[in-house]
Amino acid sequence: MHRWLFLMAFLIGFILPVAVSWSDNHWKTLLPEGEGKQVTGELCGTCHNLQKTVVSRKTDKEWERTVYDMIRRGAQIFPDEAEQIIKYLAKSFPAG
Numbered sequence: 001m002h003r004w005l006f007l008m009a010f011l012i013g014f015i016l017p018v019a020v021s022w023s024d025n026h027w028k029t030l031l032p033e034g035e036g037k038q039v040t041g042e043l044c045g046t047c048h049n050l051q052k053t054v055v056s057r058k059t060d061k062e063w064e065r066t067v068y069d070m071i072r073r074g075a076q077i078f079p080d081e082a083e084q085i086i087k088y089l090a091k092s093f094p095a096g
Helices: 002-027 037-047 051-055 061-072 079-092
Strands: none
Touching: 002 037, 037 061, 037 079, 061 079
């Protein structure tokens, strides 16, 4: 009985973190190629996974609003990086 509990605790402690990291990395792989992909993946993926980003479709202004909202919430993104991210997201995930 104790071996079984130990085994279950070990598997949960080992498998769960790996499964969570798989899901985070999975969304980064769905970012299309283009100028701004790397900075978007690195900076936006620091605070959250990119699921909502990958499935969203927004206008240029909506992406701009979203990126600057993240900055207001504490994202450490410089203005030139923000512009690069906005352009990348608007081109890669346009409204429509």
